[in-house]
Amino acid sequence: MAGSTKNTPFRKPTTRRDSKVERQGAQSRYGLVSTVAQLIDLLAQFEGPADAAISRFFKDHPELGGRDRPMVAEAVYCWLRYRYRINHLAQAGEGPSVVRQAKLALLWSGAPEQIWSAGKQADNEWLSRVINISADDLGVEARTCLPEWFYLKLAEQFGESRAESFSQAVLSAAPLDLRVNTVKASTTDLLAALTNMGIQVNPIEGLPEGLRAVGKPIVGKTEVFQEGYFEVQDAGSQWVSRLVAPRRGDLVIDFCAGAGGKTLAIGAQMKNTGRIVALDTSEKRLVKFKPRAARSGLSNFYTMVINDEADPRLNKYFGKADRVVTDVPCSGMGTLRRNPDLKFRQSLQSLAELTAKQKSIIEHAAKLVKPDGRLVYITCSVLRDENEDIVNAFLESNPEFRLRRWTEVLNPGERPVKANTTDDMLRLWPEDGESDGFFAAVLQRSKA
Numbered sequence: 001m002a003g004s005t006k007n008t009p010f011r012k013p014t015t016r017r018d019s020k021v022e023r024q025g026a027q028s029r030y031g032l033v034s035t036v037a038q039l040i041d042l043l044a045q046f047e048g049p050a051d052a053a054i055s056r057f058f059k060d061h062p063e064l065g066g067r068d069r070p071m072v073a074e075a076v077y078c079w080l081r082y083r084y085r086i087n088h089l090a091q092a093g094e095g096p097s098v099v100r101q102a103k104l105a106l107l108w109s110g111a112p113e114q115i116w117s118a119g120k121q122a123d124n125e126w127l128s129r130v131i132n133i134s135a136d137d138l139g140v141e142a143r144t145c146l147p148e149w150f151y152l153k154l155a156e157q158f159g160e161s162r163a164e165s166f167s168q169a170v171l172s173a174a175p176l177d178l179r180v181n182t183v184k185a186s187t188t189d190l191l192a193a194l195t196n197m198g199i200q201v202n203p204i205e206g207l208p209e210g211l212r213a214v215g216k217p218i219v220g221k222t223e224v225f226q227e228g229y230f231e232v233q234d235a236g237s238q239w240v241s242r243l244v245a246p247r248r249g250d251l252v253i254d255f256c257a258g259a260g261g262k263t264l265a266i267g268a269q270m271k272n273t274g275r276i277v278a279l280d281t282s283e284k285r286l287v288k289f290k291p292r293a294a295r296s297g298l299s300n301f302y303t304m305v306i307n308d309e310a311d312p313r314l315n316k317y318f319g320k321a322d323r324v325v326t327d328v329p330c331s332g333m334g335t336l337r338r339n340p341d342l343k344f345r346q347s348l349q350s351l352a353e354l355t356a357k358q359k360s361i362i363e364h365a366a367k368l369v370k371p372d373g374r375l376v377y378i379t380c381s382v383l384r385d386e387n388e389d390i391v392n393a394f395l396e397s398n399p400e401f402r403l404r405r406w407t408e409v410l411n412p413g414e415r416p417v418k419a420n421t422t423d424d425m426l427r428l429w430p431e432d433g434e435s436d437g438f439f440a441a442v443l444q445r446s447k448a
């Protein structure tokens with residue numbers, strides 16, 4: 001077992017919301033424990049994305065007040081992050097384990113004592129027993145809160161120390177990052193406008209268009225958001241989009257555009273010139289991209305739903321694109337701070353399916369790159385299987401492509417400060433505190 005993490009969760013500091021809730025005079029309500037237990041029960045049986053299930057639960061329970069909802073949501077996210085440990089600890093005790101799970105989740109998410117201590121005394125006796133258990137004494141999953149297969153892979157590929165720091169980092173929530181839409185606003189102006197509204201944001205080092213919010217302000221309803229002056233986008237996603245480095249007038253094919261997070265960042269770099277073809281197999285995701293594109297003021301897009309990466313309608317683009325971006329479907333394990341439930345939806349089997357798809361997508365997408373053009377391969381995974389292994393295998397079978405070092409593309413001042421500049425491919429780790437976990441490799445096709 002790796003070094004002493006000393007992460008007994010009872011030592012977690014209380015959050016700012018604690019005092020806020022106390023000021024509001026929260027009552028001792030067993031109802032809230034029971035609500036959290038109900039939602040935990042539901043999520044434990046649900047295999048889809050947790051955020052959708054939580055939103056639906058709130059819709060179905062209008063009786064939950066605006067003061068309770070954030071507390072319930074935080075407790076449930078805390079449960080998702082610590083689920084392996086909470087489940088393990090909650091096995092002991094009397095009555096339904098889900099109630100103890102709810103209490104622990106409320107406690108660790110910083111809910112005030114009168115909330116989590118409500119209900120049976122026996123549960124509180126159990127709580128005071130688990131308070132002294134050190135995470136270091138638990139098995140791999142309960143200690144790291146990661147699936148064993150994944151933790152072992154991480155340790156094998158990057159060493160125990162990295163696996164430990166990663167597991168610690170993804171137990172916290174990610175910050176809220178904004179990308180200034182430079183087509184409509186400057187970073188300085190947006191910073192001033194948000195500050196005027198009482199929304200505190202700070203510049204992000206090495207990311208000229210990036211701003212990081214202090215806390216979790218609700219930014220989606222602000223006029224500056226509605227006007228398209230910024231998008232919500234993790235700093236890592238912004239850096240990998242910058243690696244595309246399109247020139248004005250380029251033809252860019254965003255092969256897996258989804259709801260267009262990176263497409264919009266690339267479009268802004270092109271200052272609304274040239275053309276971006278945004279492809280995806282999911283019409284639903286491309287539909288979500290449309291209002292974002294409209295807000296952004298960018299009009300250099302064309303969207304197209306494809307059947308798969310081998311869709312013959314793509315033949316007309318063979319050898320034509322200056323830049324092809326493949327932000328491939330991946331395990332998403334680099335984004336566990338935002339999507340903690342992903343870890344329960346991945347397995348060695350799903351990893352094998354994903355890597356097969358990634359290989360196929362990169363091979364097909366490469367056909368669209370014109371001589372001297374570039375393919376940028378991106379994931380939000382931290383595993384070598386989905387990253388270096390895919391890129392190296394591709395380079396071996398496609399000698400007309402060569403790897404360009406990420407530091408050749410991103411200038412100093414536009415780089416994540418903590419990323420390893422001696423690596424050829426860009427790797428971002430959540431524990432570095434700069435962004436979610438991302439990977440990107442720039443592959444340049446030879447001139448002839």
Ligand SMILES: C[S@@+](CC[C@H](N)C(=O)[O-])C[C@H]1O[C@@H](n2cnc3c(N)ncnc32)[C@H](O)[C@@H]1O
Nearest residue numbers: 256257258260261262280281282309327328329
């Ligand atoms: C990581 S997400 C893309 C996220 C998006 N680029 C962004 O920045 O918001 C991967 C996307 O690949 C799409 N996809 C899956 N299989 C595909 C395929 N064979 N060809 C193209 N896109 C595919 C998925 O529907 C999903 O939207």
